[in-house]
Amino acid sequence: MSPGGPDETGAGFDAGGSKTRHADGAGVASTTRPQLAHRAYTGVWSFLVRWFKVPEQPPTLPTSPGETFASFRPSPEYLRYLKCLFWIALLAIDVVLTALWIAATIALIASGLWFLAIPLAPIALAVIILPDIVAYVGIHLRYDTTWYVMTSRSIRVRHGIWIIRELTLTFENVQNVRLHQGPIERAFGIASVLVETAGGGGMGAKGQPAAIGHHASIDGVTNAEEIRDQIMARVRQSRAAGLGDERDHASAAIPGRGPAAAGSGLSERQLQLLRSIRDELRATVRAAAR
Numbered sequence: 001m002s003p004g005g006p007d008e009t010g011a012g013f014d015a016g017g018s019k020t021r022h023a024d025g026a027g028v029a030s031t032t033r034p035q036l037a038h039r040a041y042t043g044v045w046s047f048l049v050r051w052f053k054v055p056e057q058p059p060t061l062p063t064s065p066g067e068t069f070a071s072f073r074p075s076p077e078y079l080r081y082l083k084c085l086f087w088i089a090l091l092a093i094d095v096v097l098t099a100l101w102i103a104a105t106i107a108l109i110a111s112g113l114w115f116l117a118i119p120l121a122p123i124a125l126a127v128i129i130l131p132d133i134v135a136y137v138g139i140h141l142r143y144d145t146t147w148y149v150m151t152s153r154s155i156r157v158r159h160g161i162w163i164i165r166e167l168t169l170t171f172e173n174v175q176n177v178r179l180h181q182g183p184i185e186r187a188f189g190i191a192s193v194l195v196e197t198a199g200g201g202g203m204g205a206k207g208q209p210a211a212i213g214h215h216a217s218i219d220g221v222t223n224a225e226e227i228r229d230q231i232m233a234r235v236r237q238s239r240a241a242g243l244g245d246e247r248d249h250a251s252a253a254i255p256g257r258g259p260a261a262a263g264s265g266l267s268e269r270q271l272q273l274l275r276s277i278r279d280e281l282r283a284t285v286r287a288a289a290r
Contacts, residue, residue, distance in 0.1 A: 048137060048141065049144070052141060052161065052162070054141065054144055054145055055145070055147075055158075055164065058071035058073075058147040058149055058158070059071075059147055059149050059156050059158045059166055060149070060283065060286060061149050061151050061154060061156050061168070061279075061283060062279060062282035062283055062286060063151050067151055067152050067153075068151060068152050069149070069150075069151050070149070070150050070151075071147060071148065071149045071150075072147075072148050072150075072221075073146060073147055073148070074143065074146055074190075074219055074220030074221060075189075075190055075220055075221055075222045077188045077189055077190050077220070077222065078143065078188075078190050078219065078220025078221075079139070079140070079143045079220075080188060081184065081185060081188045081190060081220065082139045082142070082143065083136075083139060084184060084188070085184070086135060086136060086139055089135075090132055090135075094128055094132070097124070097127060097128045098128065101120070101121075101124040101128070104117075104120065104124075105117045105120060105121075108120070138161055141161045142159070142160075142161055145158065145159060145160055145161060145164060146158065146159045146219070146220075147159075148218050150230070150231075150234075152171075152234055152237070152238075153170060153171060153172075153234070153238060153279070154168055154169060154170045154171060154279055155168070155169050155171070155195065155216065155218075155231070156168045156169075156283075157216045157217070157218065167214065167216050168276070168279065168280060168283065169195055169197055169214060169216050169276075170238070170272070170275055170276050170279060171231070171234045171235045171237075171238040172235075172238045172239065172272050172275060173197040173198050173272050173276065174195055174196070174197055174198075174231070174235045175196055175197060175198045176194075176195075176196040177193065177194070177195050177196070177228050177231050177232055177235070178193075178194050178196075178228075179191050179192070179193060179194070179224050179225065179228060180192045180193075180194055181224070189222055190219075190220050190221060190222055190224075191221065191222075191224035192217050192218060192219045192220070192221075192224065193217070193218040193221065193224050193227050193228050193231070194215060194216075194217050194218075195215060195216045195217075195218070195231060196214075196215045197214045197215065198269070198272070
């Protein structure tokens with residue numbers, strides 16, 4: 001992400017407060033501190049983005065001429081939601097670690113080993129503070145690496161910090177779309193859209209067929225119902241159109257070359273799996289060409 005990324009999402013700073021101007025000296029001080037903090041944060045953030053090689057652009061998907069293409073990211077409220085979870089976990093864990101540190105220090109002093117309590121202090125502080133810093137940075141990296149891309153035929157989700165993962169689901173394989181919103185998410189006005197696909201033709205234990213399904217989670221969006229409705233509409237459109245590719249429909253008129261051609265021996269589920277592989281290969285070729 002560009003250094004401007006944290007500024008656009010808030011990144012823990014009060015954007016409204018930084019724009020407020022007051023005539024008195026207190027107002028000047030209140031606006032200077034956020035500005036200095038923002039500059040320091042932007043510099044550190046730029047270094048981390050280059051170090052982790054965070055992709056600056058959203059992922060791509062193969063599209064036909066005239067096909068719709070939309071890319072979007074989680075709402076800034078999702079970043080605040082992650083920070084809220086961070087502070088809750090930090091309070092619970094750090095209280096326990098601090099209590100253990102104090103108890104160990106008292107035990108050492110009571111047993112006459114007070115000199116061991118001195119080197120214990122910096123070790124305890126490092127154990128308490130350093131993981132918090134790493135986790136806080138990880139929250140921002142997680143937010144900045146999350147992208148959602150949707151076309152009329154498929155959806156792609158990118159996420160990850162150290163390892164960037166991308167998952168592509170074709171609407172032809174989607175079996176269920178549901179919403180998830182916990183109490184804390186509800187307080188921030190966000191929700192998740194869970195997209196689930198049908199099982200494939202994998203093999204389970206003892207050589208028995210096993211259902212292999214995938215699911216994608218569109219997290220931290222404020223228009224979850226709208227996204228769900230769009231996905232369901234495209235699922236219905238894809239199923240009504242079969243392959244969703246005009247060239248495949250044209251080939252259906254040629255004997256022996258239709259989507260369920262005689263002599264192919266392929267079921268509809270196997271054809272759906274081949275379509276997913278086809279779309280993945282197209283995306284890989286386009287990415288390699290760049």
